[in-house]
Amino acid sequence: MVFSLVFEGMKKRFWRWSHHAILAVILSLDFYxxxxxxxxxxxxxxxxxxxxRVFYAGELCQVASFDDSEVAGHLHVxxxxxxxLxxxxxxxxxxxxxxxxxxPRPCNHTLIPQNELGFELLxxxxxLGVKVQSPLAMALPEFLVLPINDGEPMAATLDLLFQEAFGDACGRQAALDRLAEYFLIQMLRHVMAAGLLKGGIFSALADQRLARAVTAxxxxxAHPWTLDELAEQAGMSRARFAVNFREAVGMTPLDYLTDWRMSVAQGLIRQGVPIKNIASAVGYQSQTALTRVFTKRVGRSPTEWMLQA
Known part of the structure; x- marks a missing residue:
């Protein structure tokens, strides 16, 4: 009898604990x-x-010029x-x-030392996807100058970058390049959180309601999005969503969707994916339909663009 009572009490406590534990896990997963x-x-x-790709680290005591002949942007730390500048x-x-x-994009620029001591940089x-007209690359301003404060997460990454740059450990170049890529992501987080990007798609991403539609x-x-569906994603009326999106981004939601699909298509073409397979991946029912829109937006057919990419 005593054993049964003790067992029943333990069982109740176990189920109470299990219920709370499971609930906590579910809430954590929901948040995640x-x-x-x-x-x-x-x-x-x-x-x-x-x-x-890091290509220089050290002191510079003379004028350094960078042109836009490469299809790449530059990062100077x-x-x-x-x-x-x-x-x-x-x-x-x-x-x-x-x-x-x-x-973020190719840009002619020159770095000029202000005295004979020069400056130390990387x-x-x-x-960032310039060749495929990525919204990320195209919406960023021509250049940004960002002071680094000691307490920022970026500062710790820069310390690692310079440690690698002036060291001679195995895998130095690979480590530098990966750290530079991580630093790029940190920098994008920083400028988005600080509201430093005011135009284009970043304006929509700064708005919680529009951001839900843009992220979708x-x-x-590949989804056949309609204006009504996108407005529902944003939790707004169709008319209000269309007006707010155009004011923030500078184009209609469906025009932006088309540009995004073309950017994704260009990326897949560069990866060697057959064009007939790309059509369905970016929301078109046939290769012909994709080719027609691609040619109108990009100025060349997918095949012509692929040969010059």
Whole structure:
């Protein structure tokens, strides 16, 4: 009798504990799933081959010029010293503290030391999907100058970058390139969170309601989205959604969707995916339909673009 009572008590406590534990796990999974669903940056990064290659690290005591002949942007991390940034013959910034000079697209620019001591920096070429007209690359401003504060997460990554740059450990170049890519993502997080990106798709991503619709388009380019469905994703009326989206992005939701699909298609073409398979992956019922829209938007047929990519 006593054993039965004790056993029943233990069983009740076990089920109470199990119930709370299971509930906690479910809530955690819900939070985790929601976080992933609202990751505004991930879909943009998933459809491009984000790449960075560090090509210089050290002191620079002379003028350094970079042109736009490469299909790549540039990242300059200034660790110490003073310099002037010149673009198109005009001095646009004076840098006298640890800072990042970020050029998401090819851009003619010159770094000029302000004194004979020069400056210490690290330089990398970067690819944010310019060749496939990625919204990430095209919506960013021509350049950004970002001071680095000691307490920021980016500062710790920069410390690692410079440790690798001036060391001689095995795998140095690979480590530098991967750290530079990670730093790029940190920097994009920073400028998005700080509201430094005001135009284009970043304006929509800064709005919680519009961001839900944009993220849905990014995650599911093959879905036959309608304006009504996108408005429902945003939790807005059809008319209000259309007006707000156009004011934020500068184009209609369906025009943006088409551009996004073309960017995804270009990325798949570069990966060697057959064009007939790409059509369904980006929301078109036939290769002919994709070719027609692609040619109108890009100016060349998919086959012609592939030969020149």
């Amino acid at each position: 799933t929601e976080s992933i669903e609202m990751d505004r940056l991930a879909p943009l990064l998933n459809h491009i081959s984000l790449a960075a 200034v660790k110490a010293g003073q310099l002037t 010149r673009i198109g013959g005009a001095d646009v910034a004076c840098v006298d503290r640890p800072s990042v000079l970020f050029f 330089c990398a070429s970067i690819d 388009m990014h995650q599911r380019p």
